Amino acid sequence: MRLRNIKNAQDIISKSEYLVSNPKDYQGKYNKLFNNNHNIEIEIGTGKGNFIINKAKQNPNINFIGIEKYASVLVKCIKKLDDLRLDNLKIINIDANEIDEVFAKEVSKIYLNFSDPWPKKKHANRRLTSPLFLDKYAKVFKKDCLIELKTDNKNLFEYSLVNLSQKNYLFDEVKLDLYSDLDKDNIPTEYETKFVNLGMPIYKLVAQCKIAKKK
Numbered sequence: 001m002r003l004r005n006i007k008n009a010q011d012i013i014s015k016s017e018y019l020v021s022n023p024k025d026y027q028g029k030y031n032k033l034f035n036n037n038h039n040i041e042i043e044i045g046t047g048k049g050n051f052i053i054n055k056a057k058q059n060p061n062i063n064f065i066g067i068e069k070y071a072s073v074l075v076k077c078i079k080k081l082d083d084l085r086l087d088n089l090k091i092i093n094i095d096a097n098e099i100d101e102v103f104a105k106e107v108s109k110i111y112l113n114f115s116d117p118w119p120k121k122k123h124a125n126r127r128l129t130s131p132l133f134l135d136k137y138a139k140v141f142k143k144d145c146l147i148e149l150k151t152d153n154k155n156l157f158e159y160s161l162v163n164l165s166q167k168n169y170l171f172d173e174v175k176l177d178l179y180s181d182l183d184k185d186n187i188p189t190e191y192e193t194k195f196v197n198l199g200m201p202i203y204k205l206v207a208q209c210k211i212a213k214k215k
């Protein structure tokens with residue numbers, strides 16, 4: 001993704017009440033941060049925030065956390081939040097590589113929307129559905145694992161189906177053209193809107209698995 005370096009991005013986002021500036025301090029205790037016992041759902045690669053902001057607006061009884069590695073992208077998301085009061089939304093500025101140091105057995109669902117495809121084989125571990133990431137996610141899920149993924153990228157979609165199957169996920173939903181039979185509750189992301197306007201098909205899957213109980 002091409003990024004414009006926004007001056008003072010870090011300063012701007014750190015002033016927002018939505019940003020969790022010390023996310024590792026809340027590991028295993030995110031319900032305390034939200035002050036309730038509602039489920040916690042996270043989006044990795046939140047970008048400019050359209051998806052997670054609208055999810056939070058539409059589902060006041062679920063806590064949402066958007067994770068994004070670039071402060072200069074998050075500035076756009078934080079600006080959209082300026083005039084909103086959403087007690088069930090937080091934003092974290094980290095690389096998802098650190099996800100298992102930030103959460104522990106407390107996440108109910110992970111959203112992966114238009115994740116970077118990393119087409120070169122040597123970068124496969126950076127794909128957010130690589131076995132490496134799926135093993136990290138297993139540590140953050142509370143009870144059962146639930147992953148929802150949307151992408152325009154067929155190769156990433158196929159790669160994700162294979163890796164999720166190999167980790168014993170079962171598929172609740174697999175769509176090869178989301179917009180041919182659009183869910184009424186679909187919330188488009190910024191990238192999704194761009195790709196749909198270009199007439200490209202959008203792939204979607206929802207996968208679940210049970211966390212293996214230790215003997």
Ligand SMILES: C[S@@+](CC[C@H](N)C(=O)[O-])C[C@H]1O[C@@H](n2cnc3c(N)ncnc32)[C@H](O)[C@@H]1O
Pocket residue numbers: 001044045046047048067068069070073094095096097113114115116189190191192
């Ligand atoms: C292609 S954009 C999609 C943005 C948004 N989800 C959408 O659909 O409009 C991918 C986003 O994921 C972020 N990202 C990629 N890898 C990441 C990682 N390892 N940790 C956190 N964010 C990541 C990028 O910075 C970028 O904002």
